[in-house]
Amino acid sequence: MEAQSPSLALSQAIEPPGPDLDAPAALNASRIVRRYGGALALRGVDVVLRQGESVALFGPNGAGKTTLIRVLATLIRPTSGTLVVGGEDALRNASRARRLLGVVGHQTYLYGDLTPVENLRFYGRIYGIADLDARIDTVLRDVEMEHRADSPVRTLSRGMQQRVALARAILHQPLVLLLDEPDTGLDDDAQERLAALIRRWADLGGAVLFASHHIEWAARAADRAVVLREGRVASIVGPPIRDARDLFEAYRDGAGVLSRAVPAAC
Amino acid sequence: MLTFGRQVYAVLAKDALIERRTKDAVSAMLVFSLLVLVTFNFALDLRTEIMSAVGPGVLWTAVLLGSTLGLGRTFAIEREQGTLDGLLMAPLDRSALYVAKLLGNVGLMAIVLLVSVPLFAVLFDVALNPGPLLIILALGTLGFAAVGTLFSAIASHTRAREVMLPVLLFPVIVPILIGVVQATGLALGSTTARDMPWLSLLLGFDAIYVSLGALTFGHALED
Numbered sequence: 001m002e003a004q005s006p007s008l009a010l011s012q013a014i015e016p017p018g019p020d021l022d023a024p025a026a027l028n029a030s031r032i033v034r035r036y037g038g039a040l041a042l043r044g045v046d047v048v049l050r051q052g053e054s055v056a057l058f059g060p061n062g063a064g065k066t067t068l069i070r071v072l073a074t075l076i077r078p079t080s081g082t083l084v085v086g087g088e089d090a091l092r093n094a095s096r097a098r099r100l101l102g103v104v105g106h107q108t109y110l111y112g113d114l115t116p117v118e119n120l121r122f123y124g125r126i127y128g129i130a131d132l133d134a135r136i137d138t139v140l141r142d143v144e145m146e147h148r149a150d151s152p153v154r155t156l157s158r159g160m161q162q163r164v165a166l167a168r169a170i171l172h173q174p175l176v177l178l179l180d181e182p183d184t185g186l187d188d189d190a191q192e193r194l195a196a197l198i199r200r201w202a203d204l205g206g207a208v209l210f211a212s213h214h215i216e217w218a219a220r221a222a223d224r225a226v227v228l229r230e231g232r233v234a235s236i237v238g239p240p241i242r243d244a245r246d247l248f249e250a251y252r253d254g255a256g257v258l259s260r261a262v263p264a265a266c
Numbered sequence: 267m268l269t270f271g272r273q274v275y276a277v278l279a280k281d282a283l284i285e286r287r288t289k290d291a292v293s294a295m296l297v298f299s300l301l302v303l304v305t306f307n308f309a310l311d312l313r314t315e316i317m318s319a320v321g322p323g324v325l326w327t328a329v330l331l332g333s334t335l336g337l338g339r340t341f342a343i344e345r346e347q348g349t350l351d352g353l354l355m356a357p358l359d360r361s362a363l364y365v366a367k368l369l370g371n372v373g374l375m376a377i378v379l380l381v382s383v384p385l386f387a388v389l390f391d392v393a394l395n396p397g398p399l400l401i402i403l404a405l406g407t408l409g410f411a412a413v414g415t416l417f418s419a420i421a422s423h424t425r426a427r428e429v430m431l432p433v434l435l436f437p438v439i440v441p442i443l444i445g446v447v448q449a450t451g452l453a454l455g456s457t458t459a460r461d462m463p464w465l466s467l468l469l470g471f472d473a474i475y476v477s478l479g480a481l482t483f484g485h486a487l488e489d
Binding site: 073074075077095096098099101103105106107108109110111112113114118122123125126127128168 | 269272273275276277279280283284287288347348349351352353354355356357358359488
């Protein structure tokens with residue numbers, strides 16, 4: 001069955017259905033290895049993201065979180081392994097897979113001399129989004145940035161830029177959201193709104209993978225968590241995550257699987 | 267084809283809007299080209315009888331040096347702002363990106379030529395033959411921009427990207443440089459475009475460089 005992108009506007013209220021382990025895989029990465037020269041950044045990582053779930057990615061600096069997200073985002077090719085996004089082989093047909101991915105990275109991917117609206121219009125044209133102006137209004141409302149829609153991005157605070165980056169990532173209603181430390185620069189209120197947005201994106205049928213160092217915050221946004229250490233999956237927590245203490249223990253120990261009913265691949 | 271055209275337009279319109287606001291590239295290119303022309307004007311005593319031999323070299327040296335500054339910014343600015351990853355993770359045809367950046371660079375070089383050529387004519391007291399000259403300028407600009415756009419993407423991977431571009435660019439554009447200087451020399455006389463053998467050379471190299479650029483651009487962008 002081909003995976004479907006979330007088709008509802010994010011601002012629509014819905015009942016959270018919770019994670020469904022039988023839901024189709026939105027993203028399936030298998031035995032991902034990535035080598036930089038002589039150094040192995042990823043050593044055979046398996047990731048399955050199912051529609052309707054959000055997964056937190058933890059790990060110390062250098063564990064391979066960013067490399068993994070960049071591989072899943074088709075920004076870098078893995079040295080070996082397979083990557084399927086929404087039924088598309090992302091390594092052979094990256095362009096079609098990219099339509100199903102929305103990414104927030106360490107950088108905002110925004111042009112500082114353009115306004116949020118102009119940035120979103122540019123990316124919207126690239127994605128070929130119909131009724132683009134209405135869609136831009138919707139996503140700016142979702143991230144509560146409509147009041148600064150016409151200010152140059154370089155004049156916005158780091159947190160505001162991060163919110164516009166999130167609007168860019170969800171503009172084309174991707175099936176899979178990949179967020180690399182999306183909470184960076186956000187104040188407490190904005191972090192809570194981001195957690196709610198992640199939850200709602202999953203509830204709408206999308207899949208979300210986000211890297212973070214804030215365990216308590218991530219525990220509120222994720223159905224399960226994966227701990228990476230030295231390029232390998234060291235621990236899996238959930239679904240569901242009952243308590244942030246589960247994550248603290250898994251992060252500290254970096255070994256053992258705390259999962260309940262987790263498939264063979266994480 | 268519709269998607270390709272839409273994507274070319276999107277990137278071109280975005281770059282034009284940024285350049286219209288900042289004027290970073292065009293101002294640097296213009297100032298540098300004009301400075302080179304003025305310097306040559308003071309340094310060389312170009313009498314009429316040697317003008318057609320030396321003048322084209324002076325003009326294209328000024329245009330090429332000035333343009334290199336703009337060509338170098340094509341991808342350096344995307345990489346510095348972190349927007350290159352945004353382009354690469356979008357379903358953007360790499361050839362469409364190349365064509366859009368190429369057209370943007372042709373546009374910038376055209377602005378430089380629009381100012382430099384009349385100034386060159388005034389400073390060196392040269393009578394221009396506009397018909398053939400326009401064709402030569404167009405072909406020369408396309409050739410330089412085709413190679414420059416591709417090599418700007420390659421150089422953007424390096425730390426010393428501003429230095430690397432001329433090092434990579436100049437050896438490869440030698441055939442175009444020879445062709446364009448020779449053709450311009452003939453155009454400064456009364457020759458018509460049809461009689462100039464160098465136009466065929468320029469046309470051939472333009473076709474090769476644009477095709478190679480479009481085909482290899484995706485690889486040039488990968489880390």
